[in-house]
Amino acid sequence: MITMKDVSKTYPNGVTALSGVNIRIEQGEFVYIVGPSGAGKSTFVRLMYREVKASKGSIIINNTDMQRLKERKVPFLRRNIGVIFQDFKLLPKLSVYENIAFALEVIEESPRMIRKRVMEVLELVGLKSKARSIPDELSGGEQQRVSIARAIVNHPKIVIADEPTGNLDPDTSWGIMRIFEEINSRGTTVIMATHSKEIVNTIKKRVIAVEDGLIVRDEQRGEYGYEI
Ligand code: ADP
Ligand code: ADP
Numbered sequence: 500m501i502t503m504k505d506v507s508k509t510y511p512n513g514v515t516a517l518s519g520v521n522i523r524i525e526q527g528e529f530v531y532i533v534g535p536s537g538a539g540k541s542t543f544v545r546l547m548y549r550e551v552k553a554s555k556g557s558i559i560i561n562n563t564d565m566q567r568l569k570e571r572k573v574p575f576l577r578r579n580i581g582v583i584f585q586d587f588k589l590l591p592k593l594s595v596y597e598n599i600a601f602a603l604e605v606i607e608e609s610p611r612m613i614r615k616r617v618m619e620v621l622e623l624v625g626l627k628s629k630a631r632s633i634p635d636e637l638s639g640g641e642q643q644r645v646s647i648a649r650a651i652v653n654h655p656k657i658v659i660a661d662e663p664t665g666n667l668d669p670d671t672s673w674g675i676m677r678i679f680e681e682i683n684s685r686g687t688t689v690i691m692a693t694h695s696k697e698i699v700n701t702i703k704k705r706v707i708a709v710e711d712g713l714i715v716r717d718e719q720r721g722e723y724g725y726e727i
Pocket of ligand 2: 578
């Protein structure tokens with residue numbers, strides 16, 4: 500479960516990206532974060548995986564207080580929170596297999612366990628046959644599926660995706676959404692910042708709208724609500 504109480508974020512340049520945010524997200528929810536460019540969506544999700552720290556207020560994620568979490572403990576948090584980016588952020592010189600195994604190797608899993616878990620997630624995202632490819636040999640949609648596999652290989656309770664379909668064509672995006680729905684159906688919380696009106700209005704989920712650093716709307720089975 501995620502709770503934010505009176506959370507504000509002002510960047511060092513003086514820009515207040517979020518102010519007075521109160522929110523509660525239960526385990527297993529699927530939540531879209533929508534709003535115009537510059538509204539504070541990325542800041543909102545970055546606070547949850549401690550890419551940025553709040554200037555004010557409290558953020559509790561599964562009993563961990565983000566404000567008190569020491570820098571050296573952040574990698575432990577990241578094992579329970581999988582993060583997916585618009586630009587994939589795969590390591591270009593490593594194979595698909597190695598990109599995914601990397602997240603497990605750093606926590607000293609046995610080679611046998613690593614192999615089992617990597618092949619399981621590759622199966623889930625439909626890329627078993629590409630295990631030996633490098634990212635450059637894959638399409639954008641395939642690269643995004645690898646990044647999803649990497650994000651879930653540790654079986655995190657929460658998956659956060661920041662514009663995961665932003666670089667993908669519509670057909671490819673629907674395939675990515677099916678994977679998120681599958682992950683969510685297994686009990687994982689999915690939080691997704693998006694600009695896709697089509698997706699939000701078709702696959703109906705909770706919608707939190709951010710404008711000018713404020714939460715202006717929070718609806719179960721909500722609408723996208725903007726023209727672009
Ligand atoms: P969105 O994801 O909705 O486009 P962001 O959270 O990226 O919004 O940005 C919200 C506001 O904070 C914008 O005015 C943006 O310019 C500013 N901002 C975002 N990141 C930083 C940063 N690292 N340093 C300074 N200002 C930032
Ligand atoms: P750095 O912060 O120096 O980039 P990390 O070890 O945190 O190094 O990340 C290594 C790679 O894994 C990066 O490409 C990063 O974007 C990605 N990554 C980090 N944390 C996560 C996470 N929780 N889920 C998915 N990918 C992650």
